[in-house]
Amino acid sequence: MKYRQLTKEQFESLNEEFARFLATQSIDVKEWNQIKKEKPTVADDEMNVFSDVVWDDVLSKTNYVEHFSKTSANLFKCEAKEMHRIAIKINTDINLLEQAGFEWLLKNPLDSSVEIFKGSKAYNLERNLEIFDLIEKGSNISKGEIFEYFNGLIS
Structure with a gap:
């Protein structure tokens, strides 16, 4: 299997x-x-x-996957040959799992308490297996709006 x-x-x-x-x-x-x-x-x-x-x-058919925790977000764009990742870490008392915390992040993405990292890597395994692994670890398939929003800010 x-x-x-x-x-x-x-x-x-x-x-x-x-x-x-x-x-x-x-x-x-x-x-x-x-x-x-x-x-x-x-x-x-x-x-x-x-x-x-x-x-x-x-x-x-999956092009974007995202994983949120209380103080971080990992946003992935899954292309044919490589995966792009935007990692966001919040260094303040904001809970990204709550609507108010998520909205704060969207309004204050360049706040000094927000760290944003970006990277890309080729797949180590088959593309679908790597995406499946992210899903099994708690990520959700998304439409990519959040990834593209932050990608536009940091590019």
Whole structure:
């Protein structure tokens, strides 16, 4: 397995897509229920393959990822060959996880208590695996507005 199996909730939200996936393998609902009951490892394998297909599709379309903590933000732009990172550290009593703290940062990005670092690196692993690793560590896929805002400020 390349990534991880989708959660029960993710499978439920992709119910139709999973049914089509099984249909491409000539597995109907009746047969699927039988496989789950009599051959749970085969069912698990099918779910793993489907999960990898879904993850690959999502990650291939992902261009930005971000991770916030109370005093820092890590913003990533994921291009084909390299990843760009903007790291922001707040050295004051501001909580970026709260709306007021986040808004303060947007209004005061050049305040003396704000440190901003920028860097780029080529991927060590396959692009999608590195993005997946960031997501597994708590990052979220984003549209990139925050990255581009700060990139415009420091470029």
